[in-house]
Amino acid sequence: MIGREARKQIRQRERRLPDYLIACVGGGSNAMGLFTAFLADSEVRMIGVEAGGLGEGKNAASIAGGHVGVLHGSKSYVLQDETGQIRDTHSLAPGLDYPGVGPELSYLHDQRRVEYVTVSDHQAVEGMKLLAETEGIIPALESAHAVAYAALLVPRLRSDQVVLINLSGRGDKDLQGVARFLGELH
C-alpha cells in the first residue's frame, strides 16, 4: 500500500518515477511495502539499508553478513554460525534487530534487483538528527537508517535526480534510547 501511494504521489509531484528508493531492512516489511510497487520499473534503483549496529559481530545485517538458512519457516539469509546456530544480533533500532530477512528481499538480492548497504547505530542517530533539524520530522530509528544512507548518496547525484526515502514510523519511541546512546558516547 505504501508503495502504491508513494508511486502515485511522486508522479504527481515530479511527473516521473524516482531514480532511487531507499528503505531500511530488518525483517523487511518496510522495504517490501515500498519496493513492490516499483519492481517492474527497471529505471528505479532500490537500496535496502541494513543495521550495521556497532560493527563486526554486533549488528543485524543478515544480507551483508548472513548465510542462506531456514528460520521461522522461511528460507532466506540468516545470521548464523558455521554449525547453523543463530547468532545474537544488535541494533539500536529495535525493529531491525532480527537475525533474518524476508525471503523476497533475499531473492531480490540474488537477482541483483535490490542493492544492500549498511549503516551503523551512530550514523542512524545522525540521520535522525539531520531530519529533525532540517525538516522538523523525528523519524523512527529504523527509518533513520534510510535517511543516513540518503545523506551519503545524495551529494554524489545530479541535482535533477529524485530520491524517495521510506519513513515508516515516528521516532518519539526512540528518544530515550538515543539519549542513552549519545550519553554513552560522551
Added chain:
Amino acid sequence: MTRITETFAALQSHGEAALIPYITAGDPDLEVTFRLVHELARQGADLIELGVPFSDPMADGPTHQRAAERALRRGTSLARVLDLVQNLRRTLSVPLILFTYYNPIFRYGGERFARDARQAGVDGVLCVDLPPEEANELKQETDRHDLDLIFLLAPTSSLSRVRTVLTRARGFVYYVAVTGVTGARATLPPDLGEMVRRIRAISPVPVGVGFGISSPEQAAQVASIADAVIVGSALSQIIETYSGQPDLIERVGAFVSGLKLAIRRERNLPGADPSPPE
C-alpha cells in the same frame, strides 16, 4: 525394515506400549549424555530421542530451552552429536532418534547429514520446524539412506491434514498432546484419547504421544491409548536439578524405570511388578 519399525513390531506382538525418553545431547556435557543414554536403555527405554540443541528452539518450553542453552555453551553441535551416536552404537542397540530443528541440518547439508547420520547409527530424525510440505528435499535423502523422517501431528491438525501427513510417515507419527510448547503439564487434555484413537484408526505407522507428559500416572494414561509414550521435559528437569551431583545417573534411571513400570502395569504385562523381596 528399520530398527524403529522392528522395535515397535516386537513390542506390539505382546501388547506393550513403547517408552521413548528424550534428553538434550550435551546437557550438561556429551560424556554425561553418553552415560545417561546407556542408563535410559538399561531402565527400559525402548527408543531414545536425542535432542540436538538449537539456539532458537521455538517448539520448546523453558525447561528444554535451558537444556539447549547449557548444551550449546559446552560447544555441542550436530557434528558432535553424530560422533556421540557413533560411540554409543558400539554398545547400544536401542533405536536412536535425533530431535532437532531444520537450520543445523540445512547448514550441515541434507545429503551429507543423511549419510553421516545413517553411518553413525541414527535410526530416525524428527525436525520440528520442517512441515511435511517443505520436507521433500530432506526426505529424499533420509529415504535414500533408510532413515525414518518422523512427522508431527497436533490437536489442531484437521482430518485431511492428518491423512496427508500419514501418507509420508515412516517409523512412527508423533502426536503432540497439547497446543503450545514442550513442558510438563498438570493434566492432559480430556479429548486426547479420542484424538489418538482417530489417528490410529487410519495410521499405517505407530502413533507416539508426547509434550506435557511428566509423571508415571500420565505415562500410564497415555500408554492405554497410544503406541508410544514420549517424556522429555520431566527428564531435563531432573538433569538440571542433579547436574554435577554423584547421583545424577541414578536419579534419571529411577525416574525412567518408574515410567516403564507404570506403562507395563497399565497394560497388565508380566514384569510390571517388581519381584517381592525374599
